[in-house]
Amino acid sequence: MEMINHLLLTLDGFLGSAAYFPFVLLGVGLFFTIYLRFPQIRFFKHAWRVVTGKFKKPGVEGDTSHFQALSTALSGTVGTGNIGGVAFAIFLGGPAALFWMWMTAFLGMTTKFVEVTLSHKYREKTADGTMAGGPMYFMDKGLNMKWLGVLFAIATVASAFGTGSMPQSNNIAVGLEDTFGIDPFITGGVLSILLALVVLGGIKRIAKVTSALVPTMSVIYVIGALGVILYNIDNLVPAFLSVWQDAFTGSAAAGGFLGATFAYAFNRGVNRGLFSNEAGQGSAPIAHASAKTDEPVAEGMVSILEPFIDTIIICTLTGMVILSSGVWTQKHENVFQRADMQFIQGIYSDDNDADREQLFKHLTLQKSQVTPYSGMVELVDGVAQSPEFTLIAARSIAEDIRFSINDHPYTGVINIREGKLTDPRIMVDGKSLIHSTKLTTEAFTHGFFGESGKYIVSIGLLLFAFSTAIAWCYYGDRAMIYLVGIRGVMPFRVFYVAGFFTAAISDTTMVWNLAAVAIVIMTLPNLFGLLMLSKEMKQEVNKYWEKMKDK
Template sequence: MHALNEGLLWLDGLLGGAGWFPYVLLGTGLFFTIYLGFPQVRFFGRALRIVRGKEDKHLMPGETSHFQALTTALSGTVGTGNIGGVAFAIFLGGPAALFWMWATAFLGMTTKFVEVTLSHKYRQQASDGSMAGGPMYFMRYGLNMKWLAAAFAVATVISSFGTGNLPQINNIASAMESAFGIRPMITGGVLAVLLALVILGGIKRIAAFTSKVVPLMAVLYLIGALGVLAMHPDRLIPSFLAVFENAFTGSAAMGGFLGASFAFAFNRGVNRGLFSNEAGQGSAPIAHASARANEPVSEGMVAILEPFIDTIVICTLTGIVILSSGVWTEKFENKFESADLRIVAGAWSDQNESDRASLGAFLGGDNAGAVKPYTGELLVADGGLVVDTATVLHARSVAEDVHWTDANGEPFSGAVMVSDGRLDDLSIGLHGRSLLHSAALTSEAFSRGYFGEAGRTIVAIGLLLFAFSTAIAWSYYGDRAMVYLFGTGSVRYYRIVYVLGFFWASFSDTRLVWNLAAVAIVIMTLPNLLGILLLRKDMKQSLRDYIANEVKK
């Protein structure tokens, strides 16, 4: 697992974690925003009218209403990215990361408009009578690039696990264990059975489920968030100011948080923004292809609402709750996961300004600085280091009150071998105080509000509904890709593997799952962005024709 995690980190460094990727993603959204005349602003009101059913026509081709298509797509985007993903972005990049999530969402509203319009325009009817659409169809029938369409479909199948399946149940299981003490394997088993029951019913059952659950979960989460903000009204404005003040400079070190450079905050904010709203990834067009509509542009307008609801509203709530509660800089008792653990040479303290700067640079990827990974032997007696020759870092913070245990959970005594900052013997466990990230950080923030410890329950239930509905929506995206690649007969086998993967991820390494998600997103996004850029003239003409027809009416 360690080798796999290192391989995923290497791929992420080449792709989503690389400096060029945020510019490609934001640049595409900015290009279409200017090229099409700010459609996310011009058509926002019309999108609201369409989604209220003003233009629904039941005799039109398709299987769902505009609202059901929107909620299905939203169920695919409103998931762990809104709870665990925002917390992970702040954990990595501080307040500055939230600003770049907003920027990704604003430009992503146009990207969604484009990709959904084109997908709906070139959708096809499958052999079983259902509608099949998505970027692979506009790549094949709009661009005549079968190889690109096939590459995207394969990437969609992979991403259905990396985005919609594995990280969702992983966070659900973590939240259920934290809030109710339920073992992850039990959570995974029960929800895997429920997942199978829903997805076997196809898009109609999925749409019926999500159209009821999505509004409910949004209201529940809003109540919990407002309960926290009401307890810390004096921190609300400073939290917003910190987001803007740090946007172009990076986030300064605070408490246990060791700081983040502009480049790191920018990259992680854009990356997590994409994970949250999926604008440019090409997933939502697959859901919207099922909508009853014969006018592709109108369905594209509905999609404008997704990044707004997902990121501008829900992610902002999560981010401001975390910042205003102050938990993002505090250390808590943790069982250290190997993927989050680094041991560095020398004694370092986060109470020393110079040490904080050096440690922050090291965690930001600076291998030429003063901080170096430890290699050699460490002596441990009765669960504690004998000599202060190394510092344990966990969750991007200096770990405190560290205790070493053997495979049986008893205090460890003896020699421990460390290679390049990693333990050679993974049976040795460590626990102590360090920063939190992902859903655990959001859960802690919600406990600092009006509802107290019950806030954790709100996060747990919200995460359960958010993430489970995301897994359901992504099963549909994956099976449409399988239909494109291998025909309708392949769907049943895909669904079996999808459910088994869902169960496995409930008790696997958290960081491994998130790193897989980061890679999966990018391999799906890049071919989609290429496709919509190549069809830019087609898109502009479709918009002109739509406006001309509306004027005639």
Template sequence: MEFINNTLDFLDSILGGAFYFPFILLGVGLFFTIYLKFPQIRFFKHGWRVVTGKFDRSRDPGDTTHFQALTTALSGTVGTGNIGGVALALFLGGPAALFWMWMTAFFGMTTKFVEVTLSHKYRSKTEDGTMAGGPMYFMDKGLNMKWLAVIFAIATVISSFGTGNMPQSNNIAQAMEATFNVPPVWVGGVMAILLGLVIIGGIRRIAKVTSRIVPLMSVLYVLGAFAVIFYNVENIIPSFVSIFSDAFTGSAAVGGFVGASFAYAFNMGVARGLFSNEAGQGSAAIAHASARTKEPAEEGMVSILEPFIDTIIICTLTGLVILASGVWTEKHQNRFDRSDMRIISGVYSDQIEQDRSQLSTYLNQGRNHDVEVFEGEIEVVSGRPVAGEYTILNSRSVAENVEILIGGDTPYSGTLNVTNGRFTRDNIQVQGESLIHSAALTTVAFTRGYFGDFGQYIVSIGLLMFAFSTAIAWSYYGDRAMIYLAGPRSVMPYRLFYVAGFFIAAVSDTTLIWKIAAVAIVMMTLPNLLGIFLMRKEMKSTVNKYWKENKHKLPDKK
């Protein structure tokens, strides 16, 4: 496990966590925004007109309506990124991270427009009569770069597990256990069976299910969010102030939060923004390729709405709930995941400014600090570690009231060896008070409103629907990639593995799952960004041709 964790950390450090990645992602979006003259603004209204069915033709080729294609793509993006991902971004980067999520969404609206238009233009009809599209098709047929298409398709299959499958299952299980005390193994088993029943029916059944789930879950979640926001209305303006004031300076230490540098908040905000709306990843383009229309640019305009709904609206609501309620700076009783916990040498307190500065630099991956990992032994008496020259960190905070158990509920007594800042013994459970993150943080935040403790049920039910619909959509992305790589016969074996992965992730380490997701996303995104940049001229000509041939669709035309 330690090897896997370190490997994922290394891969993330050279991919999504590297300094260059946010600049590439935002840079491509900025380039196309200027190159296509701000399509996310100019075509925004037209996108709504298209999705309402105003220009639908039943005789056009395709498998779904514009609305069904949008809701299928939204079901792939509106998921744990909106509940757990936003909470993780704020936990890591503070309020500043939300600002950079917004920037990712704004420029991502253009990036999504480009990747969807090109993917729809080069889609193909499969042996079973359904449409198959996505970046691998325009890379192959438009760029004549089959090697790049193969890389992207392989990355899509991997990412279907790392993005659409495992984080969703893990967060569902986490929320169900915290709220209803249902064991993760039962949650994973039942949800895996339901997932299998849906995805076996293919895109038409998937589209019908998601077109019903997405509107329902969005309304429920928004109502719950407003119940917290209005309850803490006096904190809304200060929350917005901190988002903008911290954007270019980083977030200062507050409560148990030891602060985050500008670079760290920027990286975390962009990374979580990408995980949430997937603009630049190329995934949603696979769903939009099924839309029933002869106009690729028209479907591209529909896709502009996705980052707006997903990030500008839903992620903002989640962020305001967490910031206004103040739970992101508070320590809560929780069970420590091994990936979240680290033991360092020396005694540190997050209430002492000098200690906070050292811890902040260390946790934000800076170099100018004196913090060293602890090596040695720790004595434990009746579950309580004996005080010594060490500090236990969990979830980027100084852990308090730590208790060590064995066998589930028996206090441990004896000596524990520590190597490289981690306990070497596997069969112990560590719990105590620390900051929390992901879905657990959002769940607590939703209890700080008019609904009180009932708010946690809104998160749990919303997360259940969000995450389940995301897993459904990503199964479709993966099977389209498998068709490209190995033909239609590979789809059923893929679906069986996909369902199995959904079950396994329910009982896996939460932090480890998020690390897999972070790496998998970038493996798709980099090839896709290269592909759409190389097709920039064709993209512009496709849009110009659309408006030249469809002047009657302009809003000011009768």
């Protein structure tokens, strides 16, 4: 597992975590924002009129209404990125990461407008009578680059697992285990059966389920979040200020948080912003291609609302819950995941400024004096005797460290090589920072609802993540239709459900790293295609407004 995780991190270093990627993603959004004269602002009001059916036409081709298409696309984006993803971004980059999530959403509103419009224009009717669309179709028919369409479709199938299936299942399992003590194996099994029952019904059943789930889960989550924010209202203004103040400087050390550079906060904020709203990834256009309309630009306008609802509203609520409650800088009792652990030579303290500086450099990949620890360690009742090391767990100095096997404190000698435990049986727990779903869950207990707040997160997570998994199965099977035809749909769905089950019992950190890689291999070809069709996009917008003059 550590080898796989290392491979994923290496790939991510060339893709999503590479210095160029945030500039490419934001650059495309900025280009279209200026080129189309800020459509996310100018067309915002009109978008609401379209989604409510103001310009509905009878008899047009399609499988879903504007609202159902929006709900399906939102169900694909409003998921673990809004609960675990925001927490993970703040854990890595501090408050500054939230600012860059906002910027990704604002520019992403335009990017999504463009990709949905072009995808809807080139959609096709499949052999079973349903509509199929997405960037692979405009790459093929608009650019005459079938090879690029094939590459994108393959990436979509991979992302269906890396974005839609595995992270969702994993976060549901973690949340339900932490809150209700439900074994992840049971969670994975039950939800896999429910997932199969929904996705086998195709887009019409998916649309019905998601159009009911999205409003329900949003209301529940907003009420819970406001319960924490209002309880910590004195901290709300400082929390907002920290987001803006740290945006271009990076976040300083605070409590157990050892700090983050501007570059790291920028990269993680943009990366998590993309995971949350998927603007530029090319996934939402697949859902919008099913909408009943003969006006591609109108459906593109509907999609402008997605990043606004997903990131600027829901992700901001999550971010303010975490920042105002203060839990992101506090160490909590937890079991350390192996991918999060590193043993380093010497004794470090986060009360010592010099130590914090060295650890900060180490965690932000700068040159430092920190070196991995190697050696034999004697344990008595799970406690290291005269340790010569410091354990870094979840990017913080771990405290009250205990080693065990099968929940029993271990007495004996363990071997640590190059900062890693060699015995896979050894479990390590203690106090450290926490991240992802665990961090958001903890934050929700610091409000008017007290410990009951964690149930809101669990229910919200269950609905958010499950609906995301439903939507992404649809994205994947449309990609399979493009690649091999209808015959590829059923095998894909079987493997998709199997992956959903497997991820419930897998390492959280590794799953997030898989998602980070999968997203980018889908995004880069899509952004290239959008730029190549920029002139055509502007023509489509102008033609639409010419038609609307008399309405």
